[in-house]
Amino acid sequence: MPALTSSQSGLPNLRSEGDINLSPHRRRFEAEHLAASTRELLAEDARWFLHQSLSTPCLNALARAEGAWLEDVEGRRYLDFHGNNVHQVGFGHPKVLAAIKAQLDRLPFCPRRYTCEPAIALARRLAELAPGDLNRVLFAPGGTAAIGMALKLARIATGRFKTLSMWDAFHGASLDAISIGGEAVFRQGIGPLLPGCEHVPPPDHRHCPFRCGTACNLACADYVEYVLEKEGDVAAVIAETVRCTPYIPPPEYWQRIRAACDRHGALLILDEIPIGLGRTGRLFACEHYGIVPDMLVLGKGLGGGVFPLAAIVARAGLNVAAHTALGHYTHEKNPVACAAGLATLDVLAKERLVEHARDLGLETKARLEELGRRHPLVGEVRGLGLLLGVELLRRRGPTVERATDEAERVLYAALRRGLSFKVTMGNLLTLTPPLTITRDEMSQALAILDTALGEVEAGGLAP
Numbered sequence: 001m002p003a004l005t006s007s008q009s010g011l012p013n014l015r016s017e018g019d020i021n022l023s024p025h026r027r028r029f030e031a032e033h034l035a036a037s038t039r040e041l042l043a044e045d046a047r048w049f050l051h052q053s054l055s056t057p058c059l060n061a062l063a064r065a066e067g068a069w070l071e072d073v074e075g076r077r078y079l080d081f082h083g084n085n086v087h088q089v090g091f092g093h094p095k096v097l098a099a100i101k102a103q104l105d106r107l108p109f110c111p112r113r114y115t116c117e118p119a120i121a122l123a124r125r126l127a128e129l130a131p132g133d134l135n136r137v138l139f140a141p142g143g144t145a146a147i148g149m150a151l152k153l154a155r156i157a158t159g160r161f162k163t164l165s166m167w168d169a170f171h172g173a174s175l176d177a178i179s180i181g182g183e184a185v186f187r188q189g190i191g192p193l194l195p196g197c198e199h200v201p202p203p204d205h206r207h208c209p210f211r212c213g214t215a216c217n218l219a220c221a222d223y224v225e226y227v228l229e230k231e232g233d234v235a236a237v238i239a240e241t242v243r244c245t246p247y248i249p250p251p252e253y254w255q256r257i258r259a260a261c262d263r264h265g266a267l268l269i270l271d272e273i274p275i276g277l278g279r280t281g282r283l284f285a286c287e288h289y290g291i292v293p294d295m296l297v298l299g300k301g302l303g304g305g306v307f308p309l310a311a312i313v314a315r316a317g318l319n320v321a322a323h324t325a326l327g328h329y330t331h332e333k334n335p336v337a338c339a340a341g342l343a344t345l346d347v348l349a350k351e352r353l354v355e356h357a358r359d360l361g362l363e364t365k366a367r368l369e370e371l372g373r374r375h376p377l378v379g380e381v382r383g384l385g386l387l388l389g390v391e392l393l394r395r396r397g398p399t400v401e402r403a404t405d406e407a408e409r410v411l412y413a414a415l416r417r418g419l420s421f422k423v424t425m426g427n428l429l430t431l432t433p434p435l436t437i438t439r440d441e442m443s444q445a446l447a448i449l450d451t452a453l454g455e456v457e458a459g460g461l462a463p
């Protein structure tokens with residue numbers, strides 16, 4: 001199948017980050033699937049919250065979350081293959097909840113100027129687990145805030161301010177994070193962004209402006225070096241090791257960029273906020289590529305799927321900002337969040353969830369490829385561990401287009417049958433189940449996807 005260039009793809013901005021919540025498909029789902037009582041709750045939500053894109057109005061209202069499952073207020077259950085990527089250990093893991101409850105009874109908060117045992121223990125554990133000499137930690141109350149700290153540290157450490165990041169990337173929605181992010185939905189119409197934030201194309205062979213075709217030929221990695229050389233004073237290359245969409249770069253990609261950063265005095269900051277902590281089948285995704293960044297940014301599941309908690313883990317040599325505030329966050333050493341983080345790392349190790357993600361991920365990718373051979377809508381299947389993506393494409397004569405309308409219909413067909421996932425870039429079914437998912441649950445999810453694809457291919461679920 002031929003590759004699509006970005007200009008051919010005609011991707012409306014709003015669709016890059018997630019399925020849109022104002023579409024006719026969403027309205028039909030709401031009208032047909034949700035009871036009047038739920039619709040009232042959604043209206044009440046919309047009455048009190050400031051509206052923002054992709055957020056309000058909401059999809060549904062939840063009453064419970066446990067393991068791989070969400071339960072809505074009408075008692076329907078959904079396998080959650082979205083989970084905002086906080087659910088590596090599943091929702092409400094008993095060991096995480098027990099650690100949180102115990103910590104709440106002892107020390108529920110630690111004001112700045114003090115430290116506490118759970119914070120020290122979590123920092124030590126992350127430093128021990130992280131590759132190479134990544135052994136200095138700072139916590140933040142969310143991924144976006146951690147990205148901000150990484151950007152400041154890069155400026156201080158290098159004496160430079162420019163960054164190089166990827167189009168299509170997401171690093172959070174604050175002004176600094178959207179300056180390095182690459183999605184128009186966040187960047188357009190908001191006024192001046194940070195100066196010196198250069199962007200390059202991501203390793204997305206199917207929509208690559210270098211037209212590499214059906215496999216990445218690393219022209220995009222070489223272009224990173226080209227820009228580093230031309231600019232001459234870039235502080236850091238910052239990117240998601242594997243874009244959660246997913247875009248999975250070939251093995252040499254990061255090695256090439258690591259070497260280019262070293263040659264041009266730029267730091268390499270890898271954002272593994274949604275994909276770290278085992279999702280890709282390694283504890284940290286950069287381990288697949290045999291490289292060590294200068295800073296690794298973690299978040300989401302670090303708080304056990306309960307607490308907002310993120311971290312930067314930096315090379316020891318980057319402990320150079322004692323004179324200034326990188327974060328200065330109120331919840332910089334929150335003992336309850338850190339207890340949740342420690343319990344999460346324990347569960348990942350004791351239940352061998354990283355190995356499970358690797359093995360079940362491989363099996364599932366093969367099963368999705370088999371599904372793809374039966375469903376003409378499936379253009380490509382991608383996966384690394386339990387970070388899986390199914391790209392839906394529409395063939396019209398010699399041209400191939402993103403099957404955005406179909407992807408949305410597949411989403412709602414799946415939701416009606418009890419499977420939740422996210423559609424990114426308009427046509428990518430992004431499947432990120434908890435790492436605790438069983439083989440039976442995975443089979444249930446694949447059966448739902450199979451039926452949903454069949455229904456849409458037969459012309460079903462038009463708004």
Ligand SMILES: Cc1ncc(COP(=O)(O)O)c(C=O)c1O
Pocket residue numbers: 142143144145147170171172173240244271272273274299300310
């Ligand atoms: C790659 C990436 N970076 C940063 C963030 C921001 O994290 P948070 O929402 O915790 O601020 C996200 C959130 O989705 C993300 O996916």
